Amino acid sequence: MKKRFNLHLFLTIFTISILSYSGCRKTDNPIKTINPITIGVILPMDQEKGLLREKALRTAINLINSSGGVGDGQMIELVIKSSEGTNREIVAAQAARDIIKSNKNPVGFITSFSSCSKGVVEQVALPENYPVVSGAATSGVLSSISPFFQRLCPPDAFEANVLMEQANAYGIERIAIAVEDGETFSTDLANAFQDVFGAGASPKVSFSKSDPSYATKLDQLLANEPDAIFISMLSPAVYEEFITRLSELNVDDRLINTSFILCDAFYTNNILNAQIGMMVGEINGHPKNFGAMPAADTTTSPFNCFQTELMKQFGQEVASYNAQFFDIGFLYAMAIEKTLLNVGTDDKAAFRVRLEYWIRQVSHGESGDPVVMPSLGWKSIKDACQFGGVNYQGASGNCDIDNQGNTIAPYSIFTISGTQAGYSLETIRMVFP
Template sequence: MKYLNLAYLRKYRLTSKTLLTLVCLSAGILATSCQGGGSDGKQSSAKDNGLKLGSLSPTTGDLSSIGQNWPIAVKLAVDTINECGGVNEAPVSLVTEDTQTDPSAGSSAMTKLAEVDKVGGVVGAFASSVSGAAVDIAVRDKVMMVSPGSTSPVFTERAKKGEFNGFWARTAPPDTYQSQALAALAEKKGFKNVSIVDINNDYGVGFEQQFAKAFKEKGGNIVGKPVRYDPKAATLDSEAKAAFGSKPDAVAAILYAETGSVLLKSAFEQGLTDGVTILLTDGVYSDDFIRQVGKTADGKSIIAGALGTVPGADGKALKSFTALWKEKTGKELTAYVPHNWDATVLMMLAAEASDANTGEGIKSKILDVANAPGTEVSDACEAMKLVRQGENINFQGASGNVDIDQNGDVVGSYDVWQVGEDGSLSVIDKVNPVSNK
């Protein structure tokens, strides 16, 4: 074994830990010191078994129209990295769970991933209420959680208080910024009087409060009190009437797809939508939502002309990722798919950089691989190659530059979208809120 020098190590791309194992085996040593993971050998076991990741996606429930493609994007990232050598010299495995867009189901799924499957990291969830329920479990069990879609400002506030201990991040920007984008859109369109209706959860209420503040700062007027609806209510007729009845210039509707479609259809059937522009957000950006709302007697979309905002994707890797997505799935790119890809790739890069397949390992390096300084690289396999060689990198994602700050937040751009008379969705503009960090 004396000939296993540095040149040999480089030639065969062996890590120092692999060399230690060879030395121990050669000497017939079975002592704890050669197990590589401390006295209990836990880290060694994690390395030997390979990195295991989990996915928490809403493939059923109120956000399923957007969430169907999420686990596909996560698996595509895992498959891509496995095809170029895996992480820490072993293939990455993936366990996928459906949150049902329900905090209780999401909490149970997170508990399973953390305590039964023993994952090191989790991509998810989407609904902020689900992530809010799951993140405490992740922190307790030291599992890194990166959400590609939970946008409530509550997570920033909790992170500032130190509640997450670094085990939380997201690749979608918080609604602190999207609310500013929607307020800027309302101002640009000349709306003076806007009412608000929102789903009564962390996402809806957080967005509502931030939007109201931003719109008032621009000189706008919020009509009446914001209307908060219970997603489990039998009907939403009274909520629709309260939001639209005063005939504002526009209604900022912060909704989820299934329940939101019921509310807007009710407003139309009550004759309340004529002359009122509907302002929508990312929670309903899907063709399924438009179909759920329905059509008029002459075949036009009930909400034709509605405008909305959604976190856009403008990263250096977007073009190549879009081509890969179409090649592997045959589908068009949908909302938050690039954010899922980026979240998954970042965790795999961090695990490699830390030389550990654990949540603590991922946590310790995720900001390093996401931010400067380091070589800017957008190709996932090239990024992994550089990390294996011990180089510092600044990963440039498909969704954006994914520069994650100490609170786990990124700043993104926003697409402005519009509903056509035929129910089609089209991006018509972009808006970039000014960062207030």
């Protein structure tokens, strides 16, 4: 009986000891969780293009995360904020601050409009060293604004030249300029166009929604009987009202021989619902309206990969600047991968500084660096990043970011065609730099 008792006591004490040891081991070495790497994204979510660009960006990030993410399995997390407000520059800067305050590991930002980009760069990126990449900010004032800012689109001067050359080809000599009052992109593009077109461009006339001086300003705009009106406006509410007021003036066909030159913001389905009948048709054998916007070569494998994935994931056709936001997702992921090789995430400030360097570097690489593209798959791109330098070729075409933070991309000349039964956006031709 004594032996049985001793054996039972021994087994009980042994079991308790094992459980106690296991409990200590669990406390001393908790399961390590890997925090995601956060990128703040500020888009015009009050407009159709905001959601379309978000989905284009998420298409890239979903491909990356589903193939193992970056580093040792870290996922990339997007935190989306809207720039909606009367002053997008101020709203975007505050949104960036909110993202930094509310998230553990934000490493940089992605922006859209020029006004938003300017606010984030000047009020957040510059003082705190956060990289910012824009897919659609074209304002000339952003060139060389900071080594922490870059964009996958040309500055306004490039678009202005494309529009000027098309106007000259159509024999347009006198142009009135209507601009959205107080909007950065609209003003800067109008200034650039006025400069390149020269003496034939009349002084700009600014318009705002429900402007009490609308009638007077329209008379001023049309005073010299222009051959064309250049409309440099970003907000649908502003340019739709402008077109409606022009339509009301056209009851006696006053504008029947007037052409309309459109900025890239008009390449959206929103415009097809406006009163655009007076703008559609032909004058002297050429389209009565035309515009220009950055456009990718749709025959390349990177673009086809993006187009297929965007439709597969979201059922979405490629819209304006969508390819740029898709490419930004891959540029950030490659730059993060390279940064993780030599800087840990514990020193957040050092990580962001190094990340900024790699964003520009992976966009073009050095002579002899292997070409990588989305159609190769993220695992192949990640392996190449770990081995050495890379040269990225994206869906949007040229992604080479220069020392001013700019990228020069192909443009398409587009027009709105059709009848009241249905209008559509059509490409006239491509312009390659």
